[in-house]
Amino acid sequence: MIHLSIDRFEGDYAVCENSGGEMSDILISLLPQGVKEGDIIVLHSDGHFELDTEETERRRKEMIELQNKLFEE
Numbered sequence: 001m002i003h004l005s006i007d008r009f010e011g012d013y014a015v016c017e018n019s020g021g022e023m024s025d026i027l028i029s030l031l032p033q034g035v036k037e038g039d040i041i042v043l044h045s046d047g048h049f050e051l052d053t054e055e056t057e058r059r060r061k062e063m064i065e066l067q068n069k070l071f072e073e
Contacts, residue, residue, distance in 0.1 A: 002043040003055065006035060016041070 004016040004024070013025040014035070031041060032051045040055040 001045065003052065004041050004043060005059075006031075006037055006039045006041065008037055 004018055007015045007017050012028055014028050016026055017023055031049050040052045042050045042052050
């Protein structure tokens with residue numbers, strides 16, 4: 001299982017980043033419907049992608065907390 005973060009969309013592709021910082025282009029048609037920038041997807045060993053809503057929400061909350069800390073100072 002590989003976790004990827006959707007960085008942006010370019011044409012028919014989603015540009016995704018893995019945990020090592022490597023970028024890859026994935027056809028949007030292979031991804032679950034409705035995915036958006038910032039979502040976390042999982043690539044399973046059988047080749048299908050799944051949206052990881054729990055990890056997406058956890059990372060969004062973490063980013064909000066970091067932003068709030070930066071602006072408090």
